[in-house]
Amino acid sequence: MTMYSTDTPVNGQDQEVPPFGTAPIPGSRGEEKRAHLQARRTEDRADRREAAEERRRDREHKRRMKTEAKNAKVGLALQKKAERQKLRAKRRKERAGRLVELREKLSHHMPLWGLPVVLVSLAVGASGQADAALAAGMGWASGGVPILTEGMTLTLAGLTAQAIEQRRPHGWLMRATWATATGAAAINAAGHYIAGVEDGADKALYRAVLYAGASMLGLVLWWIVMRSKRAAISGRSAEETTRWKRLARRHPVLVRRARRVVDNTGLSLPEAYAMVWQRANGAAPGEPSIREIRASRRAAFKRTQAEAWDGRTRFSRTAPAPAVVVPAAVEPEPETVPELASEAAPELIPAPYLPVALAVPGLDGQWIAHRVPVHPLPAWRPCQEPGSETATTRFPQGQEPLPDPSPDASEDEDGTQPDEAQEQVREQVADDRLDKARALVEQAALEGRNLRRHPSNRQMARHLGCRPGTAREYLTQVLAERGIRR
Structure with missing residues (x-):
């Protein structure tokens, strides 16, 4: 028996569709079977199409999942590679930085x-x-x-x-x-x-x-x-360095003191040198020192003596006969009436200056012209009066020593001789210095300093205004009172 598909049209028309213009024929058993078979085949084809579509979607999903996994794997590899490159660049940069730092440290030395x-x-x-x-x-x-x-x-x-x-x-x-x-x-x-x-x-x-x-x-x-x-x-510039080297050669002691002052006080070297110069010479740099002023006065005195020389030498007994001087005819000048000067305000005559200015060193290494006044000197004595055979005591500033006692001096009102008064002044000066030394040591102890080192002998000498040797004796006595020995 030959089976024909119901999907195949007969004479160009579908068999399920009745011809146009004819009424439907009542169904029979065979037609029902064919209709059921047709419906089952239609459902089977729909199921096959759905199954094929499901398989296609599964294949596409698998293919997409495989592609995504591959892309993720490639991305992870690229990320790891980028991290490795970044870490390598960081290590390279750190290594270069360490090399630069080491080179800088080495170049410092x-x-x-x-x-x-x-x-x-x-x-x-x-x-x-x-x-x-x-x-x-x-x-x-x-x-x-x-x-x-x-x-x-x-x-x-x-x-x-x-x-x-x-x-x-x-x-x-x-x-x-x-x-x-x-x-x-x-x-x-x-x-x-x-x-x-x-x-x-x-x-x-x-x-x-x-x-x-x-x-x-x-x-x-x-x-x-x-x-x-x-x-x-x-x-410093080259000129300043050369100047300080020259000063160190000419005044090594002062430059050494100035550098010690710089280390102790934190001042600049020019300021410390100016301070040390003023302490040593009694005048600021650029001004005439006491030694230079005394030299100028000595020169002026000798010049005055030379001008007043009458021609006699130390071996000649008589002065040479003065030459006859014929006075020149001088016309009389009209007399001027002098003004009455008040006794309360005597006339002040300024002191004369040396004809040649004195060159003194300045701060910047240059020479400064300084006019030196000439002050009157005391009368010259051929020999000094014999003094006391005992040693004199150096007194602090502001206290003048008493005059040397004479053999025929009388007692004072309180019954003390002048030599006893001198001894009292010495004891008073020693007591004052001991009190000052105790105060300085007490201040160092309150500040928590080591009394075996502070205060120093030089600091004590500056505080007392005496020599370092004398200051050391006072400091040793004050520390001995505290049971400390240096």
Whole structure:
């Protein structure tokens, strides 16, 4: 039996659709079966289409999930790569920063092109020091001798450079660095001399001196660099530096005192030098000192004596006969009536000045012309009167010593001789100084200072207005009262 699909049209028309214009024929059993079969086949086709669509959607979902997983994997790999690159760049930047920081730290103490000289100098010094330690019988500990000597030299050199950079006192650090480097060079020379003495004493000595000098070249280079760095930090010009060097050569004591004042008070060096100059000469820089004023007065007095000389010498007994002077004819001038001067206000005549101005040094290294007045001097005496054989006592400012007692002096109203009055003045001065010394020590104790160091002898001398030796005696007596010995 041949089966025909109900979907196939017959004569161009669908069999389920009745022809146009005809009434539907009542259904039979066969037609119902064909209708049911047609409906089932239609449902089966719809189910197959839905299943195919579901499979297509599943394949598309799987393909999309696979693509997303692949993209996520690629993205994760790219992210990890970017993080690795970022971390590598960060490490590279940090490494470059550390190198720059290390280079800057090294350049503070030594330029980069000078480091090979220092390294070679250290290596040359370490070789001879190890040989010297072996020759001394130190054995396995001989390897630590170069580390001790060269390491101490490097440490002191670094501390000196930091002190110079921070403008702190560095003189004793510089001296300690030179001392340790010299000791290391001596040990190096001894090691090379002992090692080469078998070849001959002359060759061994030449070798030792050569190695010792080579080990010191690094320190010499460092010292030159530190001098240039100190000059750059100080901010002085070449002319100012030259001026201070000249002052240090001409007045070494004053410059040393000025630098001590700078360290103690924090003043600038020109201000401290001006203060020290005024204390030493009794006048500010640029003004004539007491010594110069006395010299000018002495010259004026000698000039006056020369002008008043009558021609006699110390060996001639009679004065030379004066020459006959014929007076010249002088016309009489009209008499002037002098003005009556009041007795209450005597006439003041200004003191004459020297005809030549005195050149004195100024603050900026230049010479300043200063006119020096000539004051009248006391009458000259051929010899000094004999004084007392006893030593005189130096009195503080504001207290004048009493005159020396004479043998025929009478007693005062209170029954004391002049020498006893002198002794009373001395005791009063000593008591006043002791009271001032006790007050200064008490102030130092209240401030919590170490009385074995504070106050110093120089500070006590400035406080009492006496010499450091005398101030030391008073300070020792006051500290002894507290049970402290220096």
